[in-house]
Amino acid sequence: MFDGRNVIYCYDGSFEGLLSCVFVSFERRELPCGVVSEEPEQLCLSELLQVETSPEKAERVLRAIPKKISPQAEKIIKKAFLSCETGKDLLILEYLQKGFHYGRKILDMLADDTVNAINRAVLFCGNEAQKMREFIRFSDYGGYLVSVIEPKNKVIPMIATHFTDRLPNENFLIFDKSHGMALIYYDHKAEIAENIEFELPPATAEEQRYRELWRGFYNTIAIKERYNPRCRMNFMPKRYWAHMTEMCGDDTDVLEEIAQNYQKKLR
Secondary structure (H helix, E strand, O other): OOOEEEEEEEOOOOOOHHHHHHHHHHHHEEEEEEOOOOOOOOOOOOOOOOOOOHHHHHHHHHHHHHHOOOOHHHHHHHHHHHHOOOHHHHHHHHHHHHHHHHHHHHOOOOOHHHHHHHHHHHHHHHHHHHHHHOOOOOOOOEEEEEOOOOOOOHHHHHHHHHHHHOOOOEEEEEEEEEOOOOEEEEOOOOEEHHHOOOOOOOOHHHHHHHHHHHHHHHHHOOOOOHHHHHHHHHOOOOHHHHOOOOOOOOOHHHHHHHHHHHHHHHH
8 A cells, every 4th residue: 555645636626637646646656645626725734736637547547447446446436426525536546546455355345434435425426316316307498398406416427318218309408506517418419518507597487387287286196184294305305395396386385384383293
């Protein structure tokens, strides 16, 4: 294993850039004390090393992962990179350094702090991606289906195939407001765009009518006697409600009042 050094790697924030950091760490035979995607604003006592993104170096690292560790390890680090785990960049670098040292055994080293943190990040990211597959709601804007989401993790690459397979004949856009990322599907071609800004125009009267019909259906099939807000929030966390059609509109305040009264009864 490599010795720790008082150096921080700074890269461009891309996956290729991070793999370039992994290559540099092996080249210099060191474990940096930090890996960041932008220069620290505050005074830093550590040496700051700017790592340029090299597609060739990144490709060499990526090819080595399934050969020297496991194909599963490649999937793990790709998902971990999409997660919102604090310090994920350094964790991934440490994970790969240990993986190249121990080989496939790294997958079973669940008591290791780095492995545990990576697995936790992957699990959280995967769970949120599954929730997005269930909770995404589309609105019609001139024949183009549009949805806005605000996930904690960068889930769009994980859910893209799900929606392109199920809506092959539609043109749609899923915009991740949290990360400035969007899945654009047009004329049977999909593309993931990054670093974009997007603002929805006001909904048309027809779209508003469809939203009201959906909310009406949602409320009609509900069984009031079995209303359980705590159970619902376990399966449908409140932070997703802002972009769910059935949870917006005039009925939202009523639902909030019922939920608060229910919580008082539990106390």
